[in-house]
Amino acid sequence: MNKSERLPFPHMDITDCALVDGVLARQLRPLARAITLIESQREDHRVRARALLEVLLPHTGAAMRIGISGVPGVGKSTFIEAFGLHLIEQGLRVAVLAVDPSSTLGGGSILGDKTRMELLSREPAAFIRPSPSAGNLGGVAEKTREAMLVCEASGFDVIVVETVGVGQSEIAVAGMTDLFCLLQLPNAGDELQAIKKGVMELADLIAINKADIDPAAASSACSHIRAALRMLRPASPNWAVPVLTLSALRKDGIAEFWDTIERYRDTMTASGEFASRRKHQAVSWMWELIDTGLKQRFRQHPQIRAELPGFVEAVEEGRVTPSAAARELLGFLSG
Numbered sequence: 299m300n301k302s303e304r305l306p307f308p309h310m311d312i313t314d315c316a317l318v319d320g321v322l323a324r325q326l327r328p329l330a331r332a333i334t335l336i337e338s339q340r341e342d343h344r345v346r347a348r349a350l351l352e353v354l355l356p357h358t359g360a361a362m363r364i365g366i367s368g369v370p371g372v373g374k375s376t377f378i379e380a381f382g383l384h385l386i387e388q389g390l391r392v393a394v395l396a397v398d399p400s401s402t403l404g405g406g407s408i409l410g411d412k413t414r415m416e417l418l419s420r421e422p423a424a425f426i427r428p429s430p431s432a433g434n435l436g437g438v439a440e441k442t443r444e445a446m447l448v449c450e451a452s453g454f455d456v457i458v459v460e461t462v463g464v465g466q467s468e469i470a471v472a473g474m475t476d477l478f479c480l481l482q483l484p485n486a487g488d489e490l491q492a493i494k495k496g497v498m499e500l501a502d503l504i505a506i507n508k509a510d511i512d513p514a515a516a517s518s519a520c521s522h523i524r525a526a527l528r529m530l531r532p533a534s535p536n537w538a539v540p541v542l543t544l545s546a547l548r549k550d551g552i553a554e555f556w557d558t559i560e561r562y563r564d565t566m567t568a569s570g571e572f573a574s575r576r577k578h579q580a581v582s583w584m585w586e587l588i589d590t591g592l593k594q595r596f597r598q599h600p601q602i603r604a605e606l607p608g609f610v611e612a613v614e615e616g617r618v619t620p621s622a623a624a625r626e627l628l629g630f631l632s633g
Contacts, residue, residue: 310349318353324391324453326425333427336444351444354451359576361393361450362563365471366460367497368481373507374460375414377481377546382418384552385456393425393449394418395442396460397467425454443474443583472500473579476572477562479503482523484515498523499530503540503558510545517543536569537562601630 310318317335320328336347368374375396382392394415418424429442442459449457459475461467472478480501498504504523509516523541532538540558544551566572596602609627612618 310346310353314346314350318350321354321448321452322357329425329448329452330427332448333429333441333445336448337429337441347444351447354448357451358447359450361446361454361457362477362559363446363475364456364458364559365468365475365478366458366481367468367471367478368507369483370462372481372483373546374481377505377507377544378458378460379415379418380546380549380552381555382415382424382458383421384549384556386421386423388556390455391423391425391453392418392456392458393452393454394427394458394460395445395449396426396428397442397462425449425452446474468497468500473582476566476575477502477559479505482506482519484509484512484519498526499533501539502533502537502562503542503555505542505544505551505555507544507546509543510548510550513543534566534569534571536565536571596627596631599630602627605630 317328317332321332332350335343335350338344338347366374366378378394378396382394385392415426419426427445429445446457446459459471461471468478468480478500480497480503482504484506504527506516506519506523520541520543527539527541542551542555542558544555546552563572566575597606606627609618609623613620613623
């Protein structure tokens with residue numbers, strides 16, 4: 299019997315088999331290495347990452363996936379640390395995937411969430427992974443979905459995805475998690491301002507942080523947001539979006555926050571919406587990957603690469619309409 303036949307996963311080399319074993323054994327170092335492999339842009343690493351995910355996929359799906367977003371300064375990191383510590387006290391394991399802006403020099407994360415969640419990072423039952431956005435729209439890393447799967451395979455009970463809270467990041471996170479939470483400041487504004495943000499329609503839960511600074515302002519913000527929510531069409535007939543007040547710094551309201559999430563999970567599971575949401579997200583993810591792959595193939599096509607600069611110049615100078623240029627370029631794919 300040759301070496302490949304002795305391996306637990308014959309289509310993978312011994313290094314990646316050991317990586318799978320380490321992830322399934324809930325070891326943090328192999329988990330980090332697996333996510334690094336997934337995030338790599340090298341083609342050989344992408345092939346290995348696909349094989350890795352295929353093997354791990356049967357071990358995924360059990361975690362509660364929570365998206366956290368909010369404007370800079372709302373206290374997301376402080377809140378997530380307090381929330382994570384509370385979950386660990388309940389005997390749960392928590393993974394935090396914090397999507398950071400990418401450095402324009404090295405391409406890596408620049409916010410450094412491990413330094414902003416110092417207490418949580420010391421916990422053996424916690425895993426914090428700053429993930430560079432790599433310039434993706436909205437600041438959501440392309441590989442965050444795959445990283446969630448690897449964390450689930452490693453036995454984490456709750457996975458929190460934190461975003462920078464700008465652009466389209468809220469839409470992207472809401473499309474990959476079971477529950478999307480929007481953190482707000484006490485001075486959230488009136489009903490019209492809340493509706494303008496649009497993100498209210500995506501939220502399954504809204505929490506006003508730093509309520510201890512000005513309780514009256516926090517109470518007023520609750521009223522404004524609840525009024526705004528009544529003017530919006532509910533995303534689910536079975537769930538009315540709660541608006542909570544809390545203080546992450548003082549650990550006030552954290553237990554109620556988790557109780558609300560558990561109530562949400564129970565309600566949505568009973569109605570069938572929990573499973574339906576995940577199925578819809580998986581299919582949407584497939585189409586996103588198809589769109590990305592087609593765009594890559596388009597740009598890599600030899601004839602298109604040769605003709606594209608001329609068409610771009612013609613469109614810029616008004617000699618060719620954008621629609622005509624697009625038709626011509628797309629035609630090269632079938633030529």
